[in-house]
Amino acid sequence: MVQCSDLPLDLSFAALSDATRRGIIDQLGCGDASITSLADQFRMTLTGMKKHIQVLERAGLVVTRKVGRVRTCTLGKRGLTAEAEWIEAHRKLFEARFDALDEIISELRREESDD
Template sequence: MVQQYPPTLDSSFAALADPTRRGVLERLGSGDHSISDLAATFGMTLTGMKKHVSVLERAGFVATRKVGRVRTCGLGARRLEQEAAWIDQLRQTWDARFAALDSVIADLQKEKTNEHG
């Protein structure tokens, strides 16, 4: 059975897949920063940082505002509830499968002990 996931998962995970973008989000956690400041922090060109910020903005993780010639970035309203729920659902599935495997292994070990014991 194929499940349908919110389309935001794709943009979220694509945005978070890049280490620079994850670093930008961490940096913005301490407060707002201009794109120029972020570019300098990460040793990037202004154009390169604008592209990263644009991806984060489309995913809803970053909000920008322009005051004069300075574009300032801050954390966006988008939170990670859907992503966390999806990961938790997957974790629960894996936990259940590993628990079942542990049970099979325990049963096999009991059989082996009974054969030799």
Template sequence: MVQYLHARLDASFAALSDVTRRGVLEHLGRADASITDLADEFRMTLTGMKKHVSVLEQAGLVVTEKVGRVRTCKLGARRLEEETAWIERYRMQWDERFDELDRVVAERVADELKRKKKNDAYQKRK
């Protein structure tokens, strides 16, 4: 299971990296649609849109069903939980990392202050 996680993240982030596909997901969030509907909305050939839908379907973000001659696309079962989890983990690391940098900077500033005080005291004594 775990060994597939990387591939899953690869597929879904790649699916999200195209403005048309994000648009399709947003559309399907509002209403189901046929390939023709989507191709019209995004000014593209049926063949082109079909490819995008396939990418989204591969990533599990969309499911489709063909009844009669029309294939209807809906949102899939995946809610991008793993993707969110990855990003959340990353952000926590990011925060820690920058807090650390802040601490280092703060320390340096404190040292500098101390050095200055000492020096001032020395100057006074002179």
């Protein structure tokens, strides 16, 4: 089997596959937050939250900056345009295939009723 890899998409979908990381993205959509405050909000250890943030950073979905002893997280500027386009293209493909299947089923039913 041939494997096609589009690294940014792979990183994004892997990052977004986890409910906690999706929650972090939602939270950062409301405003910047420190890693400590995110860990408190999600009731997890600081180490656990740092690991989630690293995954999001690798995907370009989150950017962190350190000011003094506080590391603050912000949504990345990259956004999810490529991911949305990929999803939309595949949604259209599935829709076309289901429409074709509906047509075949309708044709079979017409033939059955003619017999």
